[in-house]
Amino acid sequence: MAVRKLAPEELQPESFSFSPETEAFADQQIAKYPPGRQASAVIALLWKVQEQAGGWVPRKAIEAVAAKLDMPVIRVMEVATFYTMFNLEPVGKYFIQFCGTTPCMLRGAGDIKKVLERRIGESGHINPDGTFSWLEVECLGACSNAPMVQINDDYYEDLTVDNFEKLLDDLASGRPVRKGSQIGRNRSEPFQAVNTLKDPSLYDGSVVGAWRKRFEETTPEGPTEEPGLEQRAAENPRAAKPDSGRAIGRVIETPANRAAEGKPPIDAKDRADAASKDRATAVEPRTEEAGIKAPESSKSYVANPSNPEEGRPASTMPTTPVAGTPPSEAETRRDGSESKPDVVVDKDNKTS
Ligand code: FES
Numbered sequence: 001m002a003v004r005k006l007a008p009e010e011l012q013p014e015s016f017s018f019s020p021e022t023e024a025f026a027d028q029q030i031a032k033y034p035p036g037r038q039a040s041a042v043i044a045l046l047w048k049v050q051e052q053a054g055g056w057v058p059r060k061a062i063e064a065v066a067a068k069l070d071m072p073v074i075r076v077m078e079v080a081t082f083y084t085m086f087n088l089e090p091v092g093k094y095f096i097q098f099c100g101t102t103p104c105m106l107r108g109a110g111d112i113k114k115v116l117e118r119r120i121g122e123s124g125h126i127n128p129d130g131t132f133s134w135l136e137v138e139c140l141g142a143c144s145n146a147p148m149v150q151i152n153d154d155y156y157e158d159l160t161v162d163n164f165e166k167l168l169d170d171l172a173s174g175r176p177v178r179k180g181s182q183i184g185r186n187r188s189e190p191f192q193a194v195n196t197l198k199d200p201s202l203y204d205g206s207v208v209g210a211w212r213k214r215f216e217e218t219t220p221e222g223p224t225e226e227p228g229l230e231q232r233a234a235e236n237p238r239a240a241k242p243d244s245g246r247a248i249g250r251v252i253e254t255p256a257n258r259a260a261e262g263k264p265p266i267d268a269k270d271r272a273d274a275a276s277k278d279r280a281t282a283v284e285p286r287t288e289e290a291g292i293k294a295p296e297s298s299k300s301y302v303a304n305p306s307n308p309e310e311g312r313p314a315s316t317m318p319t320t321p322v323a324g325t326p327p328s329e330a331e332t333r334r335d336g337s338e339s340k341p342d343v344v345v346d347k348d349n350k351t352s
Helices: 020-030 038-052 059-069 073-082 102-106 109-119 161-172 210-218 229-235 255-260 268-275
Strands: 094-099 132-137 149-151 154-157
Touching: 020 038, 020 059, 038 059, 038 073, 059 073, 094 109, 102 109, 109 132, 109 161, 132 161
Parallel strands: 094 132
Antiparallel strands: 094 149, 149 154
16 A cells, blocks of 8 residues: 655645535534544544545645544544545546456456556546546455446446546546446346346245245144254153262272172271372472472472471471461462562652
């Protein structure tokens, strides 16, 4: 996208004031918004002043809009320079926006562009008699009738070199022109013969509801529908929880169960052996001898063994604050503030 700047000073008018029509339009737009939100009308007002100024937005018009909406001028300037719908330099009596996006290019927009360059000149400049200027823009949303241009407020579609040359001739000489498709197409109807969706029943209303009618005809007692959730629940109640009725595959090994199944009771020695701490999975102590460095900060995370007597180093820090200690001074504080430097504020409100 080209850099969007205001027109040079020599092109800018000395002043700009709202016409009575623009003034009334502005008041009407502002009234749409709650008090204090009048800035929401900025785009509508810029659009209107562009129309009043002959198709572009001079600096003085931007300032007038800012004053009307009680906005800083730079805020209005930001909007005007952002949206390409606002022209920042004078345009011709017929301002042509030429679509140069892919669908139009595939349908011959390149030839239309050559006509513009030959007849009007470089993009962004007005031709010598002030009749035309043109600009290449992105897709204007009429791709199905490509290639196309927008001239002032209207679309001209299905262009060819011949019909576009004629269109420009007619506009230049003030003759009436045809808007929309230049080959007589009605909106975006098929370009050639219609070969889909041709069944007349699609359009006479007979298809609507036909599926239900057919269903009723095949079942003498009328429509039968799948039972709903409530009906199915009433016919086949199920327990909400596994323990409240349905069998579950849980086996509990108790002495009584073992006896019922004919198994011998578990030997007392085996039971004591299984419960021994010596049989538990051993955990090596986290010591420097084991090659693992202890945490350097006493305020970082510290391994706190549940059984210090088993050999792992126990933290000397209390796990809970001493009663009466302010939370900010508690040794166990772990909210991140313990790693921040203390900030002192002196009487002049300076920090150190
Ligand atoms: S690509 Fe030209 S109108 Fe969409």
